[in-house]
Amino acid sequence: MKIISISSRLSFIVSSITSMIFVGYFGYKGFMVYFVQKAMDDTFIGGSSSDITVTLWFAISGTMALSMFLFLQFIKLKDLKSQRTILKGVFIGWASICVALITFIPGYIYFIILTALTSIISLLSSITLKEKIIEELNKKETLSEKEIYLLQKLAGVKNPKK
Numbered sequence: 540m541k542i543i544s545i546s547s548r549l550s551f552i553v554s555s556i557t558s559m560i561f562v563g564y565f566g567y568k569g570f571m572v573y574f575v576q577k578a579m580d581d582t583f584i585g586g587s588s589s590d591i592t593v594t595l596w597f598a599i600s601g602t603m604a605l606s607m608f609l610f611l612q613f614i615k616l617k618d619l620k621s622q623r624t625i626l627k628g629v630f631i632g633w634a635s636i637c638v639a640l641i642t643f644i645p646g647y648i649y650f651i652i653l654t655a656l657t658s659i660i661s662l663l664s665s666i667t668l669k670e671k672i673i674e675e676l677n678k679k680e681t682l683s684e685k686e687i688y689l690l691q692k693l694a695g696v697k698n699p700k701k
Contacts, residue, residue: 543663547622550664551610554629557657558607561650562600569596619672626665633658 573593616622637654640647
């Protein structure tokens with residue numbers, strides 16, 4: 540069964556762009572809350588307000604920025620099994636963010652759609668990688684000369700060439 544073939548590179552790029560969108564949005568919200576807080580401090584209300592909201596918005600923005608850079612670094616991986624393992628984790632992460640958004644903030648429909656699409660792309664990319672790994676295993680039928688030599692050395696066979 541052949542499903543849509545999506546490369547892992549595309550999946551990591553889409554995840555990075557999605558993270559970049561979240562960084563921009565959460566950074567914007569953090570600055571807005573900060574400026575509103577400063578305006579409230581300067582008015583007749585007075586007193587000091589809590590910095591926890593500002594800190595949380597910037598912390599979420601920073602976390603998404605870190606994940607964006609990690610996705611860009613994952614592009615450099617050559618090992619297909621490692622890429623597949625990471626893509627499974629990326630799928631679980633985006634799917635859980637999507638479910639959390641649906642549960643707690645159903646009004647953010649664009650973010651829900653964005654995270655759902657990103658998780659689907661990660662899932663399809665993981666399935667594509669599974670098929671590539673199976674194809675590579677089917678291609679490789681025999682051991683190379685060096686692998687045979689190393690296995691014989693490991694088994695303790697003396698003078699394997701004779």
